[in-house]
Amino acid sequence: MLAYSRCMADLFKALADSTRRIIMDELAQRDGQTLFEICGRLAMIHELAMSRQAVSQHLAVLEEAGLVISRREGRYKLHHLDTAPLREIAERWPQTHTNDQGTNQ
């Protein structure tokens, strides 16, 4: 029905890597970045020195999971975040009543 939900496995697998989660943070903060921009900001801001190809593969995984959507713009490829698939997570497991909210003991 929806384009982004190929299967839930892809979603969780995409979220499993910390670098990919940081890339999602980056895109949440500044939308429509190119591969090179993301590479640069990972290195600068997050001190993640990583080959361009590694980041490209991460973006492919995120896109496969529907968490990132990309569009070509000339020789640039702009990426932006889509958090819609995340809603499936909250919907899958009903909220549990843990009473360690107020009782700090």
Place this chain on the structure above:
Amino acid sequence: MLAYSRCMADLFKALADSTRRIIMDELAQRDGQTLFEICGRLAMIHELAMSRQAVSQHLAVLEEAGLVISRREGRYKLHHLDTAPLREIAERWPQTHTNDQGTNQ
């Protein structure tokens, strides 16, 4: 501050495996199961023939992530689900405005 949030990496790593997600489904449906019960229901309902030790290791990962809490009861160890850590996911990435909701084209 909270016992369950050792770090976010554990949470996502725990969710990354499909067997663990099914275990969570099982616990969501019937709370307080023992290791042997979970083994049995994985085999019966989900047709997942798997050694007891494998399930035990999965439960350990889920517990490490704070998604499962266990308590000893004699020679039994009862497990129950805690979905509270899942809230961190939704909170981390703000909701994006994707307009491919109605436009099915």
Place this chain on the structure above:
DNA sequence: AGAATAGGCAAGCATCCACTTGCCTGTCAA
């Protein structure tokens, strides 16, 4: 006490996955 039941510890193995390296394609500016 002794057998049965519920679970734990640790080593070994096979697969998966993140990352690199090398080379290729496509787009833009001088």
Place this chain on the structure above:
DNA sequence: TTGACAGGCAAGTGGATGCTTGCCTATTCT
């Protein structure tokens, strides 16, 4: 048109991880 820039494809590698196997501890029932 040629070089610089943005990105893609594919093979190789080291480390993480899911699962098994074998043995051990603790609790309960007869």
